Amino acid sequence: MAAQRLVTVGGPTLPIPSVTSSPCRPFSSFRSHRHHQSGAFWKRKTPTKILISLSSTSSGSKLAALPFDLSPPPIDHDLLETVTLAGAKVSDDGIIETFNNDDEALDAADNGVVVVDLSHFGRIRVSGEDRIQFLHNQSTANFECLHEGQGCDTVFVTPTARTIDIAHAWIMKNAVTLVVSPETCQSIIKMLNKYIFLADKVEIQDITKQTCLFVLLGPKSNQVMEDLKLGSLVGQAYGTHQHFSVSGMPITIGVGNVISEEGFSLLMSPAAAGSVWSTILSQGAIPMGSNAWETLRVLRGRPAPQKELTNEFNVLEAGLWNSISLNKGCYKGQETISRLITYNGVKQRLWGLCLSAPAEPGTPITLDGKKLGKVTSYASGRKESEHFGLGYIKRQTVSEGDTVTVGENVTGTVVEVPFLSRQCQPTQSSGS
Template identity: 70%
Template sequence: MAPSSATYVVGSATTLLQPLLRKRTIPFNSYHNGAFWTWKENKKQRKLTFTSTSLSSKTCSWRPISASPFDLSPPPIDLDLLETLTADGAKASEDGIIETFDNDDEALDAFDNGVVVLDLSHFGRIRVSGDDRIQFLHNQSTANFECLLEGQGCDTVFVTPTARTIDIAYAWIMKNSIMLVVSPVTCGSIIQMLNKYIFFADKVEIQDITKKTSFFIVAGPKCKQLMVELNLGDLVGQPYGTHRHYSVNGMPITVGVGNAISEEGYSLLMSPAAAGSVWKTLLSQGAIPMGSNAWEKLRIIQGIPAPGKELTNEFNVLEAGLWNSISLNKGCYKGQETISRLITYDGVKQKLWAILLSAPAEPGSVITVDGGKTDELYIWEKGIRTLWLGYIKRQTVLEGSTVIVGESIVGTVADAPFLARQHPPSKSPSS
């Protein structure tokens, strides 16, 4: 059935252990309250035909369900994702975070030359619902939510009233809610902060759906090919933040463009009961698993600041270089007055850089510029091999400049990929 001009086509995702379904007939606006509805423009129920390359066609009648999209019970122990990952060689910390598959170098190479998959289910996921959710998040973070439509997404930053960075959030605009992915160390405090700013008349509800969902990301130059092989090719080439809803054996899964480590990668949000089979499917298609140890190395290599590390009360959102997540035209929001003043009066005093070191150094080492002039700034993250992240005073260095770290370690200033992509937004009305 061809979609009407007001209808967007959504694809079918994988079945658990079967080839992927090929024919897409679910309209985008049929995903309502987390359920797949089957109605035409006249709202009469219809039947959907799915065609598989290895199975005979079958007809299924779908019915709406009233449950919240991710208000799902944890899976039974025989579907526990940690067991699945452990069987694939994962080594987990006491709190269940996958630290390594004993393949860190292979995984980092796959990010550059193939495709990697990471289980980021320990990252926080927050569902913001209610009629006032758009305006509420518009006022509480740096991005312009009012210009976004259903099926789109963006990065936004939660800041203090003085524009100190709390965290970067990856946001999806869904039909009845906005889903936010945040760091595991800030999820609880962000939920508390958001609830604090809900006034009596506001129609806003904040839910922590972290334990009710699983969350994977895939990244690397071959991830687009992987998406095509998984029958998710309709997302390839779509703008950052674009996301669509699919079904895996009747369970909802949302797949989006981009993630916390790669603008050209993909994110997958799903029921925990589907996570094990989705994970195995990704590995069967050649994805290399990556643990949190390699993830931390990759984060620093990419130059992505993290809460409690490069993002602290010492530095503001512009010093951290998070320009692409900031709107200059959307009006009043928390931290907006400070950000505007910093821009107007050129008040950004320092900048986050990558620094290539000739030898290991200690976190907190002083950075010295121009053979004797010492910045009162420090390396804020332990280095990966010889690569570190540190703040250096503006107008004292350029890319390629030489600095001294600590007493005698020579460093070369570099612009890491994530930081190099950050540019002050234009002052157009839509920014």
């Protein structure tokens, strides 16, 4: 029997049923509803208590996957209204840009806990009997060695192994859910559909607008999960995910996120987003907008499409070793990757740069007047004097701690960045 746990947001306690109970009935504290195959979506007038229903987590048992209702919710996405009333700046296309606390949020990412709305990132659902083999052949990770409830990072590349994007994948009971960058979602969907042949039992769906995505990160994120009675995920392998219910609506929570192996990702219905957001904030998390998130991305060294991930650089130059299988057989880009490894053909690599002043992407990086590479991303730090960048530099020309010149007179110190320093080059005999 599913266990039920209450997380207090404020207001009276309501006997909200889990999705494993009989069909939901409206309460006076809810307005407008419509029943769906997997339950009911509700719009809440005021925050009450959130009921989280967990499938059995006993040793050796499998969590039963809760099916997602992929039809659009019958209500407006009220999360943006909630954060706007709280003082957040929201762009015309619905992206939360800032909560006017960027420095505080960046500090919390290093020393506390932050929550970020990444609902503008793409979500792709790959279903059908051949979905695992299909993704196995179309990207760099070994999907055939994964099981339900596990996950991984994989890279979509061109036939010559040039990078398109990193995807964060969850292996679910009836589908694989991919989280991709907002810039690449539609092009990846188009590319995947192009490679589905008549005999393939594969279906590609864009579920971005039918779902919301939050990221929780920082050294205190584990404590937040414990306080929410979700400690069963703490300490699990990267990509491990479980399905829960919030007020009768499905939510999937996974270990890690698109920027770090630490922290958690939360995928849910837009109808649940406001309540989940308020609950996380009530546990002490600091909200972070997309402006600070971009700064954090650069500081952590996570490559991004149209910047570090372009047709100019291959997947090995980007250093994405944790996403690559060297022995899984034929897949798109595999021949080029194998040749680059065999003949030591990787000509450049991605580094972090501590800069003495701002530097625009595209600015050349030189040493003793000789061009070594170029800057691909720039971000200012929490102090006016802090400047940081990412850039590709020719291999065997610099080491960590070396000083280079960026542009005409900006000094740059070459440094390792957390995201890339955790990438571990696999051996040919590994099962990755």
